[in-house]
Amino acid sequence: MTVAKMEMLNLVAPIRYIDKISREIVLLENIHMVNALNEINEDNFTLSIAEENIEELVDMCVIKAYREERDYKDISEKINNLMDYLQIEKNIKRKYIEEEYDFETSIGEIEDIYEDIEGVYREKTQYHEELKRIKEFDSHIHQLRQTNANLSILKNLHFFSFKIGILSKENINRLKKNYENISAIVLHIGSNEKGEVYLVISPKDLETETNRTLHSVRFYELDIPKEFLGTPDEIVVNIENKVRENKSHLETINNKLEKLKEEYGAVVERAYSRLMLEEEISRVKNETACTQSYFYLSGWVQSSEKERIKDRFRKYGEKVILMFKGVSEVHKYIIPPTKLKNNRLTRPFEALVKMYGVPSYSEMDPTPFLSITYMLLFGTMFGDVGQGLVFLLAGLYLSKKNKKGLYGGILTRLGISSTIFGFLYGSVFGFEHIIPALLVHPIEHIDFMLMGSVVIGIIMLITSFGYSIVNKLKQRDMKEGLFGRNGLNGLIFYLALLGIVANVALDKEIVPSGLLYVIVLISLVLIVIREPLANLILKKRPLYNEEASSYYIESGFDIFETLLSMMSNTISFIRVGAFALNHVGLFIAFQTMAKIVNNFAGSIIIFLIGNIIIICLEGLIVFIQGLRLEYYELFSKYYMGEGIEFRPVRLADN
Structure with missing residues (x-):
């Protein structure tokens, strides 16, 4: 439920080990690569000044970017083609890459078998x-069977030529308007999904003019194979024979490919797995810097993985130098990547957080807060036992279908929340009197739902102030953390305003009004002078980063913006109760329609359609509205989302 602690890894090793070390890094799958040359140029790549490191330090004076000389484009194309030809699933088999191997041997094996397999597949394609x-031609002229036209006779005419083609429906009228300009017989012989099929017979002397007219109406001429000339019955027989002949050839070729798969499938799978590793190794090497004798590599690692990395490289002894630095030891302008650590309940909601932005390394992970509040908001707005169970089942199905996808997990949790609130509301597929309400029937307690929504919003907003204060103080931003409108001073200001509103609403002083005012x-004054005050406490000069007059004019407008945003943020949560009421109201509309029908079967159909509409349409609207409240009312107070996601170099299946 936190952001994983990161450290910077600097590695130096003899250049002859670059392939082995890069391979180790890919197989470790826990190092987020950083361009080593940039780190060296910015004086962030450091080695301890020890006697055994002198040679590496001196060598760094003539450093340059490493460039991979091998090009895998050709062999990659061949291996991927073979995987497709033999219908082999593109999965990386760890057993082929964790053992020692010579990739040149795999390339040789692929080169030996590629031509044979490609030739068979090319024949299959033909x-x-x-x-x-053939099937397309048959679909275009099958109506010709209803006529006695003999295409062989038409083909052998000395003074006339013929063609069969298709006109789209919008061009038929254009053709009719040009009948007087075309010296040909135009016969409509049928229709298909592409348009209308016509037989056109024209004198050969006028064929050019006829073609020009047909071209103007986008007449698509069909190519008529020689073997399909003759009477309609002969064409039918020829087409059936040709289809049967082709299917026989395809069956033979498929059997041949199956035998080739049995013989060479393991070779292709092995080459594919090793190719994926080699390509990833190449990417790692292109992030390194090198001299004639050494190479230098940088990356971010989780602190918890440091010992595992050391153990992996211990076998190289002193030939590989590893240096780890904490975030506080690198330059402040260097941004560490963010690795989120959440439990099973909240992990799927990371997808919603990342839609807004990845938290920076110095920010608190908002996922736990978002997951709990989003489930609460969704359940409040869409509380129904039956419809919640539909969401739950849909989420479980999506999770099973795509185990790596997070949206199935989100839907599952929202379904559970909806079901729980369904019991609180006593609602099952819209019916509110099948089970008793454990809390209230929303439509019968409108004031309670609306006021309760605002109370929920206030609690969430106060919590978001807490997140903002912690984030700002972690970032050593005293100005906003202590005195800003979303900091400690802003929280006190908001609580004081709530106290004033409560005194007026209840018509009695819970807290003395004079104290609240x-x-x-004081809070307003602190918001206005927050910059000079923070600079004064921190002993920074100048007190203002701009002209004092401009600063105070801007701060004055900031007061109005603060008041408006706090008011709008709070009132905005009324929509939670409003959507809960809307959920009930929409089903009441379908109930009314069912009563009007006054037919059991008709009523069942209306209730079924109503639930489908509510689940699909209103479910989507509530999903979006919940996100809106999270993003605009809460995230805007405490979350920036300007971080870099931790992406360790690793092998990934296609």
Whole structure:
């Protein structure tokens, strides 16, 4: 439920080990690579000044970027083609990459078998294309069977030529308007999904003019194979024979490919796994810097993984130098990547956080707060036992179908929340009197729902102030953390305003009004002078980062913005109760329609359609509204989301 602690790794080793070390880093899958040359140029790559490190330190004076000389484009294309030809699933097999190997041997194996397998697959493709062409031709002229037209006779005419083609429906009228300009017989012989099929017979002397007219109406001429000339019955027989012949050839080729798969499948899988590793190794090497004798590598690692990394490289002894530095030891302008650590309940909601932005390394992870509040908001707005269970089942299905996807997990948790609130509201598929309400029926307690929503919003907003204060103080931003409108001073100001509103609403002084007004006044003054005050406490000069007059004019407007935002943020949560009431009201509308129908079967259909609409349409609206409250009312107070996600170099299946 926190951001993982990071350290910077600097590694130096003899250049002859660059392939082995890069391979180790890929297989470790826990190092977020950083360009080593940039780190060296910015004086962030450091080695301890020990006698055994002198040679490496001196060598750094003539450093340059490492460039991989090998190009895997050609062999990559061949291996991926073979995986497709043999219908082999593109999965990386760890057993092929964790053992020692020579990739040149794998390349040689692929080169030896590629031509044979490609030739068989090319033959398969040709038969597929021909079969497709035959079936397409058959679909275009199957209406010709209803006529007595003999294409062989038409083909052998000395003074006339013919063509069969398709016109789109919008161009038919254009053709009709040009009938007087076309010296040809135009016969409509059928229709299909692409348009209308026509047989056109024209004198050969006028063929050019006819073609020009047909071209103007975008007439698509069909290519008629020689073997399909003859009477309609002969064409039918020829097409059936040709289809049967092609399918027979395809079956033979598929059997041949299956045998090739049995013989060479393991070779191709092995080459694919090793290719993926080699390409990743190449990416690692391109992030390194090198001299004639040594190479230098930098990356971020989790502190908890440091010992594992040391153990992995211990076998190289003193030939590999490892240096680890904490975040406080690197330059302040260098941003460490962020690795979120959440439990099973809240982990799926990381996807919603990352949609807004990745938290920076110095920020608190908002995922736990977002997950709990978002489930609460969704359940409040969409409380129904039956519909919640539908969401739950849909989420479980998505999670099973795509185990790496997070959205199934989100839907599952929202379904549970909706179901729980359904019991609190006593609602099952919209019916509110099947089970008793453990709390209230929303439509019968409108004031309670609306006021309760505002109270929920106030609690969330106060919590968001707490997050903001912690984040700002972690970032050593005293100005905003202590005196800003979203800092400690802003929280006190907000609580004082709530106290004043409560005194007026209840018509009695819970807290003395005079004290509250004094707190409000002091808070406003602190918001206005927060910059010079913070600089004065921290002994920074100058007190203002701009002209004093400009600063105070801007701060004056900031007061109005603060008041408006606090008021709008609080009132905005009324929508939670409003959507809970809308959920009930929408189903009441379907109930009314069912009563009007006054038919059991019709009523069931209306209730079914109503629930589908509510689940799909209103469920989507509530999902979006919950996100809006999280992003605009809460995140805007305490969350920046300007971090870099921790992405360790690793092998990933396609």
